[in-house]
Amino acid sequence: MKKSVEDLEVAGKRVLVRCDFNVPQDEDGNITDDRRIREALKTIKYLLEHKARVILCSHLGRPKGEVNPKYSLKPVAKRLSELLNMEVKMADDVIGESAHSLASSLQDGEAMLIENVRYDAREEKNDPEFSKELASLAELYVNDAFGTAHRAHSSTAGVADYLPSAVGYLIKKEIDVMGKALENPERPFVAILGGKKVSDKISVIENLIDKVDSLIIGGGMSYTFFKAQGKEVGTSICELDKVELAKELLAKAAEKGVKLVLPVDNVVVQEFSNDAASKVVSSNEIPEGWQGVDVGPKTIELYREVLKDAKTVVWNGPVGVFEFDNFAKGTNEVAKILSELDGATTIIGGGDSAAAIEKGGYSDKMTHISTGGGASLEFLEGKILPGIDCIQDA
Ligand code: AMP
Numbered sequence: 001m002k003k004s005v006e007d008l009e010v011a012g013k014r015v016l017v018r019c020d021f022n023v024p025q026d027e028d029g030n031i032t033d034d035r036r037i038r039e040a041l042k043t044i045k046y047l048l049e050h051k052a053r054v055i056l057c058s059h060l061g062r063p064k065g066e067v068n069p070k071y072s073l074k075p076v077a078k079r080l081s082e083l084l085n086m087e088v089k090m091a092d093d094v095i096g097e098s099a100h101s102l103a104s105s106l107q108d109g110e111a112m113l114i115e116n117v118r119y120d121a122r123e124e125k126n127d128p129e130f131s132k133e134l135a136s137l138a139e140l141y142v143n144d145a146f147g148t149a150h151r152a153h154s155s156t157a158g159v160a161d162y163l164p165s166a167v168g169y170l171i172k173k174e175i176d177v178m179g180k181a182l183e184n185p186e187r188p189f190v191a192i193l194g195g196k197k198v199s200d201k202i203s204v205i206e207n208l209i210d211k212v213d214s215l216i217i218g219g220g221m222s223y224t225f226f227k228a229q230g231k232e233v234g235t236s237i238c239e240l241d242k243v244e245l246a247k248e249l250l251a252k253a254a255e256k257g258v259k260l261v262l263p264v265d266n267v268v269v270q271e272f273s274n275d276a277a278s279k280v281v282s283s284n285e286i287p288e289g290w291q292g293v294d295v296g297p298k299t300i301e302l303y304r305e306v307l308k309d310a311k312t313v314v315w316n317g318p319v320g321v322f323e324f325d326n327f328a329k330g331t332n333e334v335a336k337i338l339s340e341l342d343g344a345t346t347i348i349g350g351g352d353s354a355a356a357i358e359k360g361g362y363s364d365k366m367t368h369i370s371t372g373g374g375a376s377l378e379f380l381e382g383k384i385l386p387g388i389d390c391i392q393d394a
Contacts, residue, residue, distance in 0.1 A: 002175065002391045003166040005043055005142050010052035012108055016138035017043065017168065018155050018387075020145040020371065021058035021076045029075055036147075037079050039371060043144045043168035044084070044111065054111040055103055055138050056080075056088070057155050058145065065121025077113045088113055094120050095133045103137045117155045124153050131158030144168025147350075147372035149387030150379075160390035167391050170371055175388065177368040178314075178379050181347055186311035187213055192303075192334060194219035195317030195352075198242045203381040204316065209252055214259040214306050218295055218319030218330065222263050222283075225250065231284060234268065235291040261306055265296030267320070267327060274324035294320030295330035304337050313338060316349030316377060322356060331356045339365040349376040 008015075019040040024032045031037075047054045063071040077090035089112040092098035099114045106112055114137070117123045122130035131154040135141065141163040143149070148156045149171060167175070181189070191208045193201055198221045208215060217225060223236040228246035253260040264283055268290040269276035280296040281287065295303075307313065315338065322328040331352075338346050339362035346366045348354050351373030357363055370376035378385060 001394045002172075002388060003394045004172045005046060005166050005168050007394055008140055008142070008164065008166050010047055010050050010140065012051060012053070013140050014053045014055055014103060014106065014138040015047055015140045015142055016055045016057060016134065016159065016163065017047065017142045018145045018148075018159075019044075019056055019058045020147040021056075021073060022060050022147065023076065025075065029070075031075055031079055034079055034083075036371070037076060037083065039170060040144060040168075041083060043142065043170065044080075046169070047142070048084070048109050048111060051108040052140075053103075053106040053108060055106070056111060056113040057117050057134070058113075059118040059123070059148070059155070060116050061118075063116060063118050065118065065124075067115075067119045071116050071118070073113055073116050080111070080113065084111070086111070091115055095130075095137065099137060117153075123155060124151075126152050126154050126158045128158060128161070130154045132162055134159045135162035138163060141165040142168050143387050143391060144170045145387065146171050146174045146370070146375050148375070149174075149372065149385040150375040150383070152386035156387040157390040160392075165391045167388065171388060173368065174370060174372070174376070174379070177345070177347060178370070178376065181312050181314055181345065182211060182380070182382070185211065186345060188310050189312040190214045190216065190307055190310040190314075192216040192218065192313065192315040192319070193317055194221070194319040194331070196220040196237060198224045198239055198246060201317070202242075202245065203383075204377060205249055207380065207382040208314075209249065209256060209258055212258060214261060214310075215253065216261040216303060216306060218263060218299075218334075219317055222266075223292060225262055226283060226286075232286055232288070233292070234286040234288055236268075236286065237291070259306070261302065263292075263295045263299040263319075264302055265298045266292040267294035267296055267330075268292050272321075274326050278326070293324070294327040300330060300333045300337075303334060307337055307341060310341060310344050312345045312347075313341065314347045314349070314380065315353050316380060318352045318356065322352065328356075332360055335360045335362055338362070349373065349380065
């Protein structure tokens, strides 16, 4: 188990906290969604209430190692000050004179933010000198940026070589909920994997097949599996070089007694657009020249049946081209079915699935919505995340 922020003696200490303040902004630099800032408040407030001197850091966008006002964290400091109802001081640089002088004059229960760590090209290289310079700002390090925990950068991993460390509340919850689901799930354990390509999800499928009772596969990935079963897929997205692998996965699921659930019917179109004329066909009858863009109504009923007794559910990836409103039904229905499950632990991998849950207004009904898309996928693959691995054990 990793040390958490509550395991540190923080009073009077300068604590460097890596947050994920990579927020969307409009052309004038106004923050259009401050969710990530709000999510970081729990750890920040804990530290302030316990009289720490809080030095916040994050990346924002891709400034590619150069100072660029477009990617400045100044608007984040302003928003943080409003949310915390106190001034969060903004440094003019990352680890220059301004950051050092603000850090050394910080009082107990005060907070500051340094500039975008990616202004320095050494950040993404996990350069030991840069990590050491970052560490010199503080006496303790807390990582609470799950969204970048799969990256070994200076502020997400390297800095922990030079300071006593702990995870914040956000990362702790990710480890507690997703870790338990993978190690010791309440059963039946059902995983729903959607998305475009089998090739992006191979490691997740391989890792989960050893752990789940049922594996629902939807979205573009389905068609490579159909091909492996000898079905015709029309012009549906299909990775011919992954058909053999799909056959092996089907065989592995059968051998392990895992129910692998593929769509039984599909919404198909001839033209890839929201307004295309569509029809529903069974998975054995996808016509030549047509492509699958969503699961059909019988498949949704099948999902409902498979999920009804589930005690643990993990969902990653849309089961159709949900960016097109007309073909978002399957994905929205999955979100709805999960929101209606009674007494199940429901875990939503970040990105598209989280967006569908939010759009449906079901966020409060989920046990956990991961704060990192790429990171949660790597977690589900069973990989060790550098941003968590670097933290001291409790
Ligand atoms: P991923 O990033 O792998 O989770 O894939 C998400 C993408 O998969 C979304 O942009 C969806 O539009 C796409 N997708 C889902 N189902 C299909 C499908 N049947 N055909 C093409 N793309 C799909």
